[in-house]
Amino acid sequence: MKIAIAQLNYHIGNFETNMHKILSAIRNAADEGAEMIVFAELAIGGYPSQDFLEFDDFIDKCENAIRQIAANCNDIACIVGTPTRNLLPKGKPLFNTAAFCYKNEVQYFKKALLPNYDVFDEYRYFEPSKSFETLTFKGKKIALTICEDIWDVGNNRLYTINPMEELIKEKPDLMINIAASPFYYDQAKKRFEILRANVLQYKLPLIYVNQVGAQTELLFDGGSMAFNANGCVAESLPFFKEEVRIVDTDKLFGYCAQDHQQIPEKIVLIHDGLVMGIRDYFSKMGFSKAIVGLSGGIDSAVTLALAAEALGPDNLYGLLMPSQFSSDHSITDALELAANLGVSTSTIAIKELFDQFALQLNPLFHDKAFDVAEENIQARIRGVLLMAVSNKFGYILLNTSNKSEAAVGYGTLYGDMNGGLSVLGDVYKTEVFELANFINRNKVLIPINTITKPPSAELRPNQKDSDSLPDYEILDQILYQYIELRKGPDELVSAGFEENIVKKVLRLVNMNEYKRKQTPPILRISPKAFGMGRRMPIVAKYLS
Numbered sequence: 001m002k003i004a005i006a007q008l009n010y011h012i013g014n015f016e017t018n019m020h021k022i023l024s025a026i027r028n029a030a031d032e033g034a035e036m037i038v039f040a041e042l043a044i045g046g047y048p049s050q051d052f053l054e055f056d057d058f059i060d061k062c063e064n065a066i067r068q069i070a071a072n073c074n075d076i077a078c079i080v081g082t083p084t085r086n087l088l089p090k091g092k093p094l095f096n097t098a099a100f101c102y103k104n105e106v107q108y109f110k111k112a113l114l115p116n117y118d119v120f121d122e123y124r125y126f127e128p129s130k131s132f133e134t135l136t137f138k139g140k141k142i143a144l145t146i147c148e149d150i151w152d153v154g155n156n157r158l159y160t161i162n163p164m165e166e167l168i169k170e171k172p173d174l175m176i177n178i179a180a181s182p183f184y185y186d187q188a189k190k191r192f193e194i195l196r197a198n199v200l201q202y203k204l205p206l207i208y209v210n211q212v213g214a215q216t217e218l219l220f221d222g223g224s225m226a227f228n229a230n231g232c233v234a235e236s237l238p239f240f241k242e243e244v245r246i247v248d249t250d251k252l253f254g255y256c257a258q259d260h261q262q263i264p265e266k267i268v269l270i271h272d273g274l275v276m277g278i279r280d281y282f283s284k285m286g287f288s289k290a291i292v293g294l295s296g297g298i299d300s301a302v303t304l305a306l307a308a309e310a311l312g313p314d315n316l317y318g319l320l321m322p323s324q325f326s327s328d329h330s331i332t333d334a335l336e337l338a339a340n341l342g343v344s345t346s347t348i349a350i351k352e353l354f355d356q357f358a359l360q361l362n363p364l365f366h367d368k369a370f371d372v373a374e375e376n377i378q379a380r381i382r383g384v385l386l387m388a389v390s391n392k393f394g395y396i397l398l399n400t401s402n403k404s405e406a407a408v409g410y411g412t413l414y415g416d417m418n419g420g421l422s423v424l425g426d427v428y429k430t431e432v433f434e435l436a437n438f439i440n441r442n443k444v445l446i447p448i449n450t451i452t453k454p455p456s457a458e459l460r461p462n463q464k465d466s467d468s469l470p471d472y473e474i475l476d477q478i479l480y481q482y483i484e485l486r487k488g489p490d491e492l493v494s495a496g497f498e499e500n501i502v503k504k505v506l507r508l509v510n511m512n513e514y515k516r517k518q519t520p521p522i523l524r525i526s527p528k529a530f531g532m533g534r535r536m537p538i539v540a541k542y543l544s
Contacts, residue, residue: 001138001249003176004029004037007224007237008244009213011284012046015061022080023072025244030076034246035138040178040211041081041111041146042096047180048215053083053094053125070101077102077137079144081178083125084108091127098146098178100135109135111146112163118533119182119218119524132166135176140249143172143204147179168202174249175199175206183221183273184527185266188239191223192263199227205234205252212242214280217521217531219273228256236261240272267438270431270525271306274423277523278310281421282396291395293386293416294318294338294345296330297455301337301446302432303400303423305439313342317395320347321382323354325458333447340445350381357381375459379415387418396420399520404429404472406519406530407479408505409512410457410465417519425522426529428479429455429472470501478505484528514538 006025010018022039029037041047044062052058062082069078077100084097096111110129114122135142145163164175175198181191199206205227212222226235226247234256237243264272282288290311292304307316318338322331331347338345357377358365365373390397399419401411406425411417424432436446455465455472469475478497481487482505487495492502516530517538528534 001036001140002034002246003207003249004032004034004244004246005207005209005224005226005235005237006037006039006244007210007212007222007242008039008043009220009242009280010040010043010046010211011213012049012215013052013058014046014284015044015065018044018046019065019068022069026069026072026076026078029244029246032246034076036077036079037244038176038178038207038209039078039080040209041098041180042083043080043211044082046215047081047211048119048121048218049083050121059083059085059094066099066101066106069099070104070106073101074103079176079178081146081180084110086127088127092123092125094126095129096122096126096146098144100137100144102137107135109133109144109146113147115147118528132163134167134170134172140174141170141172143167143170143175143202145175145177147177147181164198164202172204174252175202175204177206177208179208179210180220181210182524183219183269184529185269185273185525186527188221188223188263188269192225192233192261195225195227196231196233199229200231203229205229205249207247207249212240212276214277214284214523216281217277217524217529219277219524221269221273223261225261226252228252228254230256232256233259233261239264239269240276267431267434270427271435271438273525274306274427274523275310278307278398278421278423281523282311285396287394287396287420289315289317289393289395290398291317291319291386291390291393292398292400293382294320294334295458296327296333296337296450298432298436298446298450299400299402299405299424300334301450302435302439303398304337304343305341305445306423306435307398308341308343316341316343317389317393318343318345319386319389320345321350321385322347323349323378323458324351325378325460325463327458329449329453330458333450336447337445337450340447348385350378350385353381354378370460375457376412376415378459379412379457381415383412383415383418398423399425401425401519402427402429402432403526403530404469404476404479406516406522407483407512408469408475408508409515410469411515413515413518417515419520422520422522425519426525428476430476470505474501475505478502479509482506482509483534484526486528510536510540513540 083094098109100107112129116123135144211220221239224237228234397419399422402424
């Protein structure tokens with residue numbers, strides 16, 4: 001049987017665009033001789049649709065779309081993910097469903113195991129299925145499941161039912177799994193291992209279909225693939241790109257000596273994911289142009305370089321806002337960066353504006369020493385200028401704060417934390433340096449001095465980040481252990497970190513939760529990003 005894998009980029013709630021993509025893919029696959037085409041989990045309305053699922057009109061549109069798809073499946077069958085209503089008197093109002101459409105008829109297969117951790121919240125909307133049956137098509141029995149996560153028996157989550165354990169009783173010939181599996185830099189490897197382990201366990205070929213594209217902070221990397229019955233990847237689709245590929249299932253029962261999928265290195269995945277995230281955020285929101293505050297530092301440089309790749313340099317604008325504390329090299333580095341990328345810039349010096357603030361505040365501040373208040377005034381002046389240009393010309397401000405800074409509160413609310421989208425908010429400072437070097441892999445775009453000079457906010461004379469924070473090599477290790485791995489202070493000290501540094505860092509992380517609640521959405525590239533997947537109380541006493 002020839003089955004088309006449709007790895008597409010959907011837009012939440014945009015039924016017109018989603019349906020155009022789906023119907024075009026169906027027609028093209030049929031023309032190329034495919035007998036079935038498979039789309040991703042919840043593709044009809046986009047994933048994650050969140051509380052749109054509570055609107056009857058949204059579900060009506062999903063149902064209408066399925067009827068339209070079924071009417072176009074005469075010469076080819078289709079499997080597509082969609083929410084469907086639960087018509088039973090008990091339970092949640094919806095099912096997460098795979099709809100099988102053929103010759104104007106629809107058969108539904110419902111998801112049994114609903115993830116409810118990190119960014120997933122499926123129990124909020126869906127009722128788990130308790131019945132299992134294979135799909136029969138062209139004389140073949142297909143074990144159709146939704147989301148590869150249901151087979152993950154090595155992650156310490158206890159499931160009372162494994163759908164494949166039920167479906168295997170019907171002796172299927174093939175497994176098909178549709179998913180909406182969000183990206184983080186280790187997920188492709190983990191996904192591959194989970195899927196192959198199940199292929200080997202059940203001794204069946206597997207076709208796995210994932211979506212691609214960004215839905216605000218959530219990135220989807222695609223990476224769809226077809227496994228041979230001996231656990232070898234016989235076909236693989238690219239990461240972060242749309243593609244439709246036809247697979248001949250007869251070839252999935254033979255032997256292949258080497259996997260056809262090569263997982264890129266971590267920094268490549270992060271780079272490609274962030275570029276896609278910027279591009280999709282702008283295209284799906286109807287934006288076209290962005291502005292970045294250029295300090296001459298590495299964070300704004302990497303942000304501008306990523307945005308130039310995503311949006312094109314003609315759609316970017318850089319604003320330099322030097323103060324009396326800005327070094328000459330910061331200005332020249334920022335201008336060199338913009339010239340290398342082909343991005344237009346303007347410069348507005350903020351010393352006079354700062355002096356006016358100081359003058360007006362003098363009756364209140366009297367002779368108090370220069371401190372963080374004056375530092376934050378500078379950051380907020382810059383924030384106001386960036387937002388003024390944003391409002392006047394329709395540019396969307398890209399936030400340049402990295403994860404290390406966001407974690408310990410090393411940023412100013414209503415200043416350098418402004419923005420419509422946080423590009424590096426899930427990228428630790430040490431990873432920002434890796435990104436800079438990767439961006440320069442073929443040609444120097446980010447000035448070498450920007451990469452090699454000590455990081456500094458330049459808000460007071462001779463300031464360096466290391467004046468306030470541990471070296472980033474140490475800080476990022478502690479943050480990773482605490483945020484991603486959820487290691488407590490005793491565990492961190494036992495691991496060899498100095499107790500006083502651990503206490504300081506964890507206290508900063510916890511006391512600055514209120515700031516992170518007010519940041520723009522952060523593109524997620526790690527297994528535990530700030531935002532929808534990390535829910536921490538603001539006023540907690542723990543570790544404070």
